[in-house]
Amino acid sequence: MHESAIVGNLITTILEESEKLKSVDEVILELGDLTTYKKEAIEFYYDSMKNHYPVLASSVLIINVIPGEVECLDCKKTSIITEKFMIFCPECNSSNVNIIKGRDFVIKDIKEKQNV
Amino acid sequence: MCEDCGCEVEKENHLEEKKVVNVNKSINEINDHLAHCIWHALKDKEIFCINLLGSPGAGKTTVIEGLSKFISPSEIAVVQGDLESDIDKKRLEESGIYTYQINTHSGCHLNSDMVNKALISMNLEGKKYLIIENVGNLVCPAGVKIGQHMDCVVSSTTEGSDKPKKYPVIFIDASVVIISKSDLIDVVDFDEEMYLRDIKNINPKVRIVKTSKKDASSFKELAHVLEHKREHVLGHSHKH
Numbered sequence A: 001m002h003e004s005a006i007v008g009n010l011i012t013t014i015l016e017e018s019e020k021l022k023s024v025d026e027v028i029l030e031l032g033d034l035t036t037y038k039k040e041a042i043e044f045y046y047d048s049m050k051n052h053y054p055v056l057a058s059s060v061l062i063i064n065v066i067p068g069e070v071e072c073l074d075c076k077k078t079s080i081i082t083e084k085f086m087i088f089c090p091e092c093n094s095s096n097v098n099i100i101k102g103r104d105f106v107i108k109d110i111k112e113k114q115n116v
Numbered sequence B: 001m002c003e004d005c006g007c008e009v010e011k012e013n014h015l016e017e018k019k020v021v022n023v024n025k026s027i028n029e030i031n032d033h034l035a036h037c038i039w040h041a042l043k044d045k046e047i048f049c050i051n052l053l054g055s056p057g058a059g060k061t062t063v064i065e066g067l068s069k070f071i072s073p074s075e076i077a078v079v080q081g082d083l084e085s086d087i088d089k090k091r092l093e094e095s096g097i098y099t100y101q102i103n104t105h106s107g108c109h110l111n112s113d114m115v116n117k118a119l120i121s122m123n124l125e126g127k128k129y130l131i132i133e134n135v136g137n138l139v140c141p142a143g144v145k146i147g148q149h150m151d152c153v154v155s156s157t158t159e160g161s162d163k164p165k166k167y168p169v170i171f172i173d174a175s176v177v178i179i180s181k182s183d184l185i186d187v188v189d190f191d192e193e194m195y196l197r198d199i200k201n202i203n204p205k206v207r208i209v210k211t212s213k214k215d216a217s218s219f220k221e222l223a224h225v226l227e228h229k230r231e232h233v234l235g236h237s238h239k240h
């Protein structure tokens, strides 16, 4: 549902950043597992909106989902959480943790394939 | 023959090169930058900014009304985010609270641009608290920065005690969770023990406060908690 707005932002940024490319073929994204955005919904809206922009028409999104990761303030270890939204240290069970990964949605790279 | 394009070059010799633009930008970068500016501008003015979140009808406006019995209404400014109408603005003005109404029309949450535009046209002289009542919604406003110093989620007993499990994202950033309509705990069989356990799994550091419209004094503890959080944020430099 609200992914339609975020895909609008995504397309704006891709268009700005890809000025030097003839066409956009792949867009590499990192999507945090602890955000409100769903991978499938982003793909759905992107595929229906990209055709309005010739430079994006043949592009695909490659979305890497980044699991939640915590840094434990007690045992100092960093770990991927064992279950989505269970925010504690899997090593020592402490709840005294900071979430260090899984909260962001980032555009990493935009690629153009060049056939020589 | 190359299977991909039909050219005469053997697959192995078919040079496929990619031009790459390394972007490395958050999709919310523009919003987050403006939110950062609002965060600092309000801190410099010693105005503590609270993002008040919760479902439609959770009791967000009632909480602000309740607080105004323990924090002077003259020290509170409110930004009201609703899809339509200025009903909540009128309600708060009856309690003597300075309120600015934003109508998002179809927008399911506030963003920092909307808040910034509101702040530009508001007079915050003498205010200690800016409470932003976000659009009633447990999903879309989660994680969207609007310049707030803290998130406060209003979660009413009538919504059921399974909400932390079903809508964890809204609870993850909350500094304070208000269990509102606590007068109805027994009426709706609200399982408080389970609720507290589930919420601590998602957000172990959260402070939980119970309020009831039927008991004006229940907002006193909340007022104290907010005062404390205000001093903590405004007294410490550049930590967010």
Ligand SMILES: Nc1nc2c(ncn2[C@@H]2O[C@H](COP(=O)(O)OP(=O)(O)OP(=O)(O)O)[C@@H](O)[C@H]2O)c(=O)[nH]1
Pocket: B054, B055, B056, B057, B058, B059, B060, B061, B062, B063, B088, B135, B136, B180, B181, B182, B183, B184, B211, B212, B213, B214
């Ligand atoms: N019994 C009881 N009713 C409450 C309490 N708090 C709020 N209500 C009622 O719940 C309804 C919604 O309260 P509001 O404060 O308008 O809720 P809101 O979250 O601001 O609603 P929206 O802005 O429309 O999303 C009203 O009819 C209130 O009278 C409470 O503590 N106990």
Ligand SMILES: [Mg+2]
Pocket: B060, B061, B062, B088, B133
């Ligand atoms: Mg309201």
Ligand SMILES: [Zn+2]
Pocket: A072, A073, A074, A075, A076, A077, A089, A090, A091, A092, A093, A094
């Ligand atoms: Zn640990």
